[in-house]
Each structure stands twice: as structure tokens, then as C-alpha cells.
Amino acid sequence: MKYLLISVLTALLLSANVLALRGQQVTPQDVYSCFRALNVSDLPFLINAYDKGFKDRRITPSMALTLCQRLAQSAAPIGLREGVLRVIGLALIEELPVTMLVDKALEGLAKGVALEAINDELAQRKATLSEVKALFAHKGIRISLTIRFGAVTLELTLEAVDAAITEAARALEDYVRAGQRIEDATAIKATVQRYLASNRAIPVTLVSFIEQIVSAPEWAQLAQNVANRLKK
Amino acid sequence: MHEHELEQLIKETIVQRAQAHQDRIADLEYRVVDALPDRPAALELRPTWPMRLALATAAILLFLGGFWLGGTLSDGPPCADPYVLCLVYPNAKSVSLVGQLTHWERQPMHGPDRHGIWWIRLPRDLEPGRYEYGFMVDEYHWVHDPRAREFVHTFDNKINSVLIWPPSQGDAP
Numbered sequence: 039m040k041y042l043l044i045s046v047l048t049a050l051l052l053s054a055n056v057l058a059l060r061g062q063q064v065t066p067q068d069v070y071s072c073f074r075a076l077n078v079s080d081l082p083f084l085i086n087a088y089d090k091g092f093k094d095r096r097i098t099p100s101m102a103l104t105l106c107q108r109l110a111q112s113a114a115p116i117g118l119r120e121g122v123l124r125v126i127g128l129a130l131i132e133e134l135p136v137t138m139l140v141d142k143a144l145e146g147l148a149k150g151v152a153l154e155a156i157n158d159e160l161a162q163r164k165a166t167l168s169e170v171k172a173l174f175a176h177k178g179i180r181i182s183l184t185i186r187f188g189a190v191t192l193e194l195t196l197e198a199v200d201a202a203i204t205e206a207a208r209a210l211e212d213y214v215r216a217g218q219r220i221e222d223a224t225a226i227k228a229t230v231q232r233y234l235a236s237n238r239a240i241p242v243t244l245v246s247f248i249e250q251i252v253s254a255p256e257w258a259q260l261a262q263n264v265a266n267r268l269k270k
Numbered sequence: 271m272h273e274h275e276l277e278q279l280i281k282e283t284i285v286q287r288a289q290a291h292q293d294r295i296a297d298l299e300y301r302v303v304d305a306l307p308d309r310p311a312a313l314e315l316r317p318t319w320p321m322r323l324a325l326a327t328a329a330i331l332l333f334l335g336g337f338w339l340g341g342t343l344s345d346g347p348p349c350a351d352p353y354v355l356c357l358v359y360p361n362a363k364s365v366s367l368v369g370q371l372t373h374w375e376r377q378p379m380h381g382p383d384r385h386g387i388w389w390i391r392l393p394r395d396l397e398p399g400r401y402e403y404g405f406m407v408d409e410y411h412w413v414h415d416p417r418a419r420e421f422v423h424t425f426d427n428k429i430n431s432v433l434i435w436p437p438s439q440g441d442a443p
Binding site: 104141142144145146147148149150151155156159212215216217233236237238 | 368369370373374375376397398399400402406410412421422423424425426427428430434
């Protein structure tokens with residue numbers, strides 16, 4: 039009888055824990071409440087943009103809430119804090135992957151970087167993402183399309199294409215910011231391919247396909263664009 | 271009488287006397303033991319539940335204490351372990367790991383040991399990939415990991431270290 043009672047009590051406690059954990063799951067409403075608490079000037083735009091991001095599965099409510107909460111801790115003027123949310127919101131509306139942007143924003147906030155600099159960096163990286171996406175689209179790399187590479191057929195998922203765009207953009211940004219030679223198209227292409235290969239979300243077939251269809255001068259042109267934006 | 275004759279006489283006299291009293295001292299030790307009063311029964315230990323619990327707790331504490339002592343007396347943090355990130359910074363008051371691994375939250379590191387080494391263990395279930403990170407020393411000072419194999423330039427041209435996971439053979443973490 040005693041053991042039965044202990045078992046029942048343990049089961050009840052475990053159930054309570056599971057329910058409590060479910061209760062803690064972040065919802066879009068939690069994110070919007072955080073936006074409201076920040077007192078942003080254009081709440082409808084942010085709700086619209088992030089709602090699309092949640093539906094498209096490009097950002098999770100948990101990621102968005104973390105970003106909003108860290109921005110809330112900043113002492114910078116609200117306009118600058120809202121700027122971060124806005125750049126990412128614009129990227130979501132343009133159907134760009136935003137993991138790199140959220141990541142950079144969190145990095146800047148963690149390091150205590152001025153919000154003007156964070157906003158500049160996000161705008162530059164968003165432009166790079168946009169250019170890589172356009173290049174890929176031009177080459178037939180789009181979500182839900184099927185590519186044929188040799189004997190292999192691969193249907194492109196949102197996760198794979200977004201990861202490829204992100205890694206390529208990250209590779210270009212890192213290459214240029216490290217001060218390496220923009221003229222060395224072969225080195226730029228090698229860097230992009232290395233970044234693509236390091237991400238397990240990108241199928242090997244897609245990595246090989248990109249290597250085949252995107253030329254070194256095309257990557258070099260995008261690297262040049264990154265360098266031009268950094269000079270401004 | 272010579273000296274040796276006297277010695278011989280003494281020895282013989284002792285032997286004769288001892289033989290004469292042989293019967294009286296034969297069972298002396300048994301008689302002494304028999305004459306002793308009965309002792310109370312030996313203390314009997316019956317392990318009760320509280321005693322068992324106390325013993326188990328003591329065993330666990332000894333086990334954990336051994337680990338702690340082993341760690342304290344060992345040569346230092348296990349920096350050769352690929353799951354451990356280390357930084358030598360003897361003068362720091364605090365060092366935190368900050369990066370994609372921690373979602374850019376500050377994760378305090380252990381240390382310093384007597385060589386000024388700070389260290390932190392990576393999660394065992396770390397997904398394969400590239401992770402940018404660095405160390406925040408004394409709350410505001412950004413320091414890259416000199417043991418990393420790759421670096422990237424970020425805000426204010428500061429440097430992030432890159433962890434490639436899993437490391438290829440011979441790579442530092």
C-alpha cells in the first residue's frame with residue numbers, strides 16, 4: 039500500500055512537470071507581447087513580418103523572443119533596438135533565411151557593440167543573403183524544385199536551400215572581412231564550398247551541384263559587392 | 271671452587287628445583303583463565319535502516335570526495351580532451367565562454383587552476399558543424415582562442431574563433 043502511494047505521487051509529480059514544461063513553450067503571442075513591451079513604433083509591421091517568418095518556419099518564436107528580450111536589456115534608444123527587429127522582419131518578408139542575422143544581432147548584443155554598428159552589419163549581411171539567393175534562383179536552386187546531378191535526383195527543401203544561402207553568404211562575408219584577396223576568385227570559390235560542406239543540413243549532392251554550376255568569377259563578383267558595401 | 275664449577279652448580283640447582291615444582295606450574299595458564307570472572311557478551315551490530323542509510327550516505331560522500339580530491343590534486347584541467355575548451359589567463363577574475371555554442375550567452379568557465387588555466391566542457395551531444403566563439407574576460411574584454419584552427423573577423427574587427435565539430439584527427443579543439 040505504501041509503495042502504491044509513492045508510485046502514484048511520483049506519477050502525479052511527473053505529469054505536473056510535463057504540463058509545466060508545455061506551459062513554458064514559447065508562442066508567437068509571447069513574442070508580440072515582448073514587442074509591445076519594447077514600445078516599438080511600428081508594431082503591425084513587426085507582427086506581420088514575424089508571423090510570416092513563423093509560418094514559413096524561418097524563425098522560431100523561441101529565437102524571436104530571445105532576441106526581443108536581449109534587446110529589452112539594452113539601454114540604447116528604442117529606435118535603434120527596433121531597427122534590429124525591423125531588418126530581420128524585412129528579411130522574413132523577402133523570404134530570406136535569418137539565422138545568420140539573428141545570430142549576429144545576439145553576438146553584437148553579447149559583446150556590447152553599439153546598436154548603430156549592429157544595424158549596419160545586419161543590413162550589409164541581409165544584402166549579401168539577397169544576392170546569394172538571387173544567384174541561386176538564377177541557377178535553378180529554389181525551394182521545392184528538383185535538381186538532377188549525375189544519376190542523383192534531389193528535391194530541394196526549404197531547410198537545405200536556406201542553409202546553402204546562409205553558408206555561402208557567411209563565407210563571402212568572412213572572406214572579405216578577413217582582408218583576403220578579392221581578385222583570387224578560385225580561393226573565394228574554395229572558401230564558399232568549404233563552408234557549404236561543413237553544414238550537415240545541406241545535402242552533399244547540393245554542395246556538388248553548386249560547385250558545378252556556380253563559377254569562381256560569379257562568387258568573386260558577390261565578394262566584390264560585399265567589399266564595396268563595407269567601404270561605405 | 272673455581273668459577274665455572276660454581277656456575278655449573280647453580281644451573282643444576284635451578285633445574286632440580288624446577289623439576290620438583292613441574293606439577294604445580296603445568297596447567298597454570300588454564301587455571302588462571304578459569305579463575306577469571308565471565309566477560310559480558312560481545313557487542314552485537316544489528317544494521318537498522320537509519321544505520322544503513324547513514325552508511326550509504328557516508329559511502330557516497332567518500333566517493334564524491336575522492337573525485338573532488340582527485341580533481342584538485344590532478345595535474346590540471348583536461349585541455350587535451352577535444353570536448354574541453356581552455357584559456358590561459360592567470361590575471362583574470364572571471365572568464366566566460368560566449369558564442370554560437372551558448373546562443374551568445376555568457377557561460378562561466380572553471381578556474382583558474384594553479385597555472386592560470388580556465389576551462390569549460392562542451393556538451394556531449396554537440397551537433398557537427400562550425401561554431402564561432404570567444405572568451406569574455408572580466409566581463410568586457412573579448413579574447414579569441416589561440417588554440418582554434420580558424421578565425422573570422424567580426425564587429426570592430428575583433429576576432430571570433432571557430433570550432434569545427436567534430437575535429438579532424440590531430441586538430442586542437
